[in-house]
Amino acid sequence: MTDVPSTLVQTQAQTPTPPLWLLAELTYTCPLHCVFCSNPVDFAQHDRELATDEWLRVLREARALGAVQLGFSGGEPLTRADLEVLVAEAHRLGYYSNLITSGVGLTAERIDRLKGAGLDHIQLSFQDSTRELNDFLSHTRTFDLKRRTADLIRAAGFPMVLNCVIHRLNIDHVERIIELAVEIGAEYLELANAQYYGWALTNRDHLIPTRDQVRRAEAVVAQARQRFGERLRILLVVPDYFETRPKRCMNGWGSVFLTIAPDGTALPCQSARVLPGLDFPNVRETTVADIWYRSTAFNRYRGTAWMKEPCASCPEKQQDLGGCRCQAYLLAGDPDAADPVCDKSPDHGLVTAAVNAPGPDVRPLVFRSPAESRRLRAESAGPDLT
Amino acid sequence: MRELHDDSAVPAIAAHYRLQFEPAQNAHVLLFPEGMIKLNGSGAEILTRCDGRATQGEIIETLRQRFAADVGADVRAFLGMATEKGWVRWLGPP
Ligand code: SF4
């Protein structure tokens, strides 16, 4: 066996771990138009949604493989009239289910029905602590509605996760966002920096915070953790653009997370659709087990055998697995390259440049909508890095 | 120092947490919003007995008989940790 590279032996000997976490993106339809939306910019092309019985089959097959955490997301999952049916089946199967919602469409009656169907928790997104910025960023008047929805969620006894995507325009409001979370009685607050894929990449120059902003936000969060302790758990995810080593993306390609897009495309992460040369399987054509264990796409970046330099010979390769494939492609133009967040990457300069000189706002903010999706698609067939 | 609870207090799985056995992982897991903890064998032995009825003392006694060993200190320390992490809440005197 000495002439076989050890990485290859490892990759072949290891059976992939089961998909423990299923993200069901029920629809790309959404009443909001967030500038940082992680949906693909060309979402308007993928509008043939799975039917109820197709989703039911996906839930059963993934559960049989071991999936146990389940997120219903979108778009806005509440726009699907069959949401309650899917939640009820998820409950029967033993999933721990989460509704990831903007709150639009969540009436008291609907909350009761979802509770009755066995939904476990709700993650409500806000765009900011102020009405002005919330409504501006989402291009809708939704702030007051979200406040009322939060009260309804509490009244129904759901644990509530408040989610606020953080970026240059709202990061200085972190303290008020935390107060808002306390006021509405959330158990968890997720302050996640915009990930620069999809619409957030289009708008990156407007969204990337400065180093000082990030430091201040970290200090505010540290103080709030002291102050609120168990009452409010705060998760702060800073953009990895400020790091010199990438993060393990999704805990490793095809290792824990399975995303099913509205049209049935199976993805190792929400943004993987941008990667060229990968033919992602569709649940309309094959089983979830085939997709997870046997498809070329899901095996493509498992383990470390696919790596090239500087990753291939790097002593840290097991820790970060070379970082994010989408970021490698979107920034370095090569999905097999090291994630440019890594300072060993020859393209690391692109990341530092974006951080040090967050561009003059050359282009106006683009709000997510089907019309803009079609326009951007027509303008460029590849990723837009200007 | 970690706070230890009185043996007469009754531990229960915290609201919004769910404990279940997962065949695919061949382990008990604790599920909660945005997270999942895979328990080892002894963690599962203890938490599956936190049913909101048995006192900590009774749980220790059950496990002492089952394993023929003095498990008191381990159980108290584990439940102290689990409380800190928010997995367990207490009924009755802490
Ligand atoms: S980020 Fe905004 S626009 Fe995108 S799906 Fe969520 S609520 Fe809708």
Ligand code: SF4
């Ligand atoms: S060179 Fe590759 S494997 Fe090494 S730290 Fe950088 S990204 Fe990770």
